Amino acid sequence: xxxxxxxxxxxxxxxxxxxxxxxxxxxxxxxxxxxxxxxxxxxxxxxxxxxxxxxxxxxxxxxxxxxxxxxxxxxxxxxxxxxxxxxxxxxxxxxxxxxxxxxxxxxxxxxxxxxxxxxxxxxxxxxxxxxxxxxxxxxxxxxxxxxxxxxxxxxxxxxxxxxxxxxxxxxxxxxxxxxxxxxxxxxxxxxxx
Numbered sequence: 001x002x003x004x005x006x007x008x009x010x011x012x013x014x015x016x017x018x019x020x021x022x023x024x025x026x027x028x029x030x031x032x033x034x035x036x037x038x039x040x041x042x043x044x045x046x047x048x049x050x051x052x053x054x055x056x057x058x059x060x061x062x063x064x065x066x067x068x069x070x071x072x073x074x075x076x077x078x079x080x081x082x083x084x085x086x087x088x089x090x091x092x093x094x095x096x097x098x099x100x101x102x103x104x105x106x107x108x109x110x111x112x113x114x115x116x117x118x119x120x121x122x123x124x125x126x127x128x129x130x131x132x133x134x135x136x137x138x139x140x141x142x143x144x145x146x147x148x149x150x151x152x153x154x155x156x157x158x159x160x161x162x163x164x165x166x167x168x169x170x171x172x173x174x175x176x177x178x179x180x181x182x183x184x185x186x187x188x189x190x191x192x193x
Contacts, residue, residue, distance in 0.1 A: 006020050024058050033051045033112055034113075045152035048116055048152075056074055062136065073104055074102050076099040079124065081122025087100055126147075159171075
């Protein structure tokens, strides 16, 4: 019930300590690696490197009271299209990254250059949670973020294979994000389909 904000605490010995009262929260996002282009609710090709960003508002502030000198920790819960939790991922150099033991030592924590080339196609889900044991029983989590991995091949699908003069051409182009594609219609003969 305390008012949110910073406080100063003075001990009997005269030592002053800063205390911050705030509601703990975690938010996050999933980006194309090396950018701020969010892929949440979007589709990217398999093999695209991604970055998961966790943003705990207690990062860099809360220490593990059971182990003085250690930061509290967060976990990234990553679920594949079958709903199976992925505990370890690889970065683009092949190094393993444990998603269950991440120091909450900042308000923005990036797990960057995650390699998706061996991942299954389909919808992936990400949720960021506090580790109660090291967060002094604080139990908070982010919303769930989803993105879809699809085949890396360029494809063009037409609603109709043949169109006549005056009809609309409707195409779905599946390719790499942030690439430019050019569409050309060739070999059109007057009076023919």
